[in-house]
Amino acid sequence: MNRLYAPWRSDYTSKTVRAKDPNATKDECVFCFVSNSKKDSENFILKRGKYNFAVLNRYPYNAGHLMVIPYSHTAQLESLSKAARTELMEMIAHASSVLKKTLNAEGINLGLNQGKAAGAGIPSHLHFHVLPRWMGDTNFLPLLSDTKQVSFDLNKIYKQLKKAY
Numbered sequence: 001m002n003r004l005y006a007p008w009r010s011d012y013t014s015k016t017v018r019a020k021d022p023n024a025t026k027d028e029c030v031f032c033f034v035s036n037s038k039k040d041s042e043n044f045i046l047k048r049g050k051y052n053f054a055v056l057n058r059y060p061y062n063a064g065h066l067m068v069i070p071y072s073h074t075a076q077l078e079s080l081s082k083a084a085r086t087e088l089m090e091m092i093a094h095a096s097s098v099l100k101k102t103l104n105a106e107g108i109n110l111g112l113n114q115g116k117a118a119g120a121g122i123p124s125h126l127h128f129h130v131l132p133r134w135m136g137d138t139n140f141l142p143l144l145s146d147t148k149q150v151s152f153d154l155n156k157i158y159k160q161l162k163k164a165y
Contacts, residue, residue, distance in 0.1 A: 024124040026073040031125040035071050044158050049147045051084035052091050054165070055156050057120075057129070062137060063152040064103045064161065066095050066130040075124050076114065088128070095130040102164040103157075105132030 026032045034043045035053055044056035046066065057065040069089045070080055077085065092110060099105040111129040113120040 007107055021060045024122075029122070029125050031069050031122060031127060032073050035069065041158070041162075044060055044154065046158070047091065047094075049087050049091055051080070051087045054091055054095055056132075056154060056161065058154070060154075061131055062133065063157055064099050064105065064132045066099070066161075068092050068130060069125065069127040070097060073125055075120075075126055077112070077126060080126070092128055092130055097128065098161060098164045099132040102160055103132055104134075106135055107133040109133055 023164060034045070034055065035042055040048070041089065044058065045053055046056060047054040051072070052068055052070050054066055054068050057067050068088060070084055070088060072080060074080065074083065080088065096108045099121070109129070109131040112126070113123075114126070116123040
């Protein structure tokens with residue numbers, strides 16, 4: 001599917017060499033790079049927990065599309081400690097609440113794709129998608145031209161959500 005507007009894409013993808021490789025190491029992982037950086041606003045990090053962090057997705061399906069990501073470079077949910085899994089779920093619940101209150105989301109899609117065969121875009125590092133939805137948030141463009149229109153400013157959405165966190 002094509003994007004009508006995604007100028008930040010080239011800078012973001014250049015930070016890692018093998019992000020889509022299921023065997024990518026911690027040193028090659030964009031999520032590890034972002035989590036280790038101290039530039040939270042530049043990387044759109046909304047909240048840091050002890051084991052996980054919440055970040056605005058740079059390749060959103062809709063305005064406010066977030067991800068909750070463990071700091072641990074692992075592809076498998078069962079590899080995380082019970083404490084990390086518990087915090088992960090709490091952060092997902094909090095993200096859902098923030099999206100409903102701040103952006104008036106009418107629904108939320110939660111997604112986890114474990115492994116390349118399951119559709120994970122970055123299969124070497126576990127991550128949950130928290131996607132706000134609204135009635136009628138789709139239109140004819142994906143059907144007619146295989147194009148998804150995303151018409152919002154990531155910086156503006158980040159500031160709104162950061163304030164809510």
